[in-house]
Amino acid sequence: xxxxxFLSFPLYALDQxxxxxxxxxxxxxxxxxxxxxxxxxxxxxxxxxxxxxxKNNNLFFIALSCVALVxxxxxxxxxxxxxxxxxxxxxxxxxxxxxxxxxxLHGHVIDFLLxxxxxxxxHPWPAFNVADACICTAVICFIVHSLxxxxxxRADSVGSRD
Numbered sequence: 408x409x410x411x412x413f414l415s416f417p418l419y420a421l422d423q424x425x426x427x428x429x430x431x432x433x434x435x436x437x438x439x440x441x442x443x444x445x446x447x448x449x450x451x452x453x454x455x456x457x458x459x460x461x462k463n464n465n466l467f468f469i470a471l472s473c474v475a476l477v478x479x480x481x482x483x484x485x486x487x488x489x490x491x492x493x494x495x496x497x498x499x500x501x502x503x504x505x506x507x508x509x510x511x512l513h514g515h516v517i518d519f520l521l522x523x524x525x526x527x528x529x530h531p532w533p534a535f536n537v538a539d540a541c542i543c544t545a546v547i548c549f550i551v552h553s554l555x556x557x558x559x560x561r562a563d564s565v566g567s568r569d
Contacts, residue, residue, distance in 0.1 A: 410483065410493045410494060410496070410497035411483060411497055411500060414494065414497040414498065414501065415497045415498075415500045415501040415504070416501075418498070418501035418502075418505075418537065418541050419501045419504050419505050419508075419538075421537050422501065422502075422505035422536060422537035422538045422541070423505060423508060425519070425536065425537055426505075426509065426517045426519070426536060426537075429448065429450055429517055429519035430450070430517065433448055433449065433450040433519060434450065435450045435452075437449070437450065438521070444523060444525070445522065445523055446520075446521070446522055446523075447521045447523075448519055448520070448521070449518075449519055449521045449534050450517070450519055451517075451518040451519065451521075451534040452513070452515040452516070452517060452518070453515055453516045453517075453518055454514070454515045454516075455468070456468065457533075457539070465510055465514055465515060468506075468510060469507065469510050469511070472503050472506065472507040472510070473507070475499070475503050476500065476503055476504065476507070479496050479499050479500045479503065480500070482496055483496045483497070483500070489552065491548055491551055491552035491555065492549075492552050494548055495545045495546075495548035495549045495552060496545070498541045498542070498544050498545035498548065499541070499542060499545035501538065501541045502538040502539065502540075502541035502542035502545060503538075503542070504538075505536070505537065505538030505541070506536075506538045506539070506542075509538075516536070516538075517536060518533075518534035518535050518536050518539070519534060519536060520534060520535050520536060520540075521534045
């Protein structure tokens with residue numbers, strides 16, 4: 408539960424504060440170059456999912472987000488405790504809450520971070536926000552957690568055969 412207070416809530420607040428700043432200071436047709444040919448601030452709205460897929464499905468994503476929040480909270484509140492799992496869930500909670508808040512308040516998600524990685528599949532990378540970064544980081548943490556568990560289980564099974 409401590410991860411919600413010390414990780415989820417600050418990241419949720421950062422997400423909402425940065426989106427408020429984007430709403431207030433960046434016009435929809437404007438691009439503010441921060442690092443030339445690499446990073447800019449933009450104002451993009453998204454009624455779909457990642458990379459703008461499944462556009463105009465805001466109600467579906469509101470329902471899906473609500474189900475995800477119940478699932479995440481259920482997992483966070485029950486044992487067994489594992490740091491990688493709890494950090495992953497706390498990041499996922501922050502990201503889902505951030506984008507869900509946008510969907511309720513604005514009818515779409517606000518994206519404003521635009522990177523150009525100068526590679527064919529990311530030229531530029533689609534605009535995203537702090538909540539999206541939390542969700543992606545949560546997925547990476549889940550993968551690390553799963554790999555660590557698999558490795559520990561294999562080590563246990565090898566040790567039990569001896």
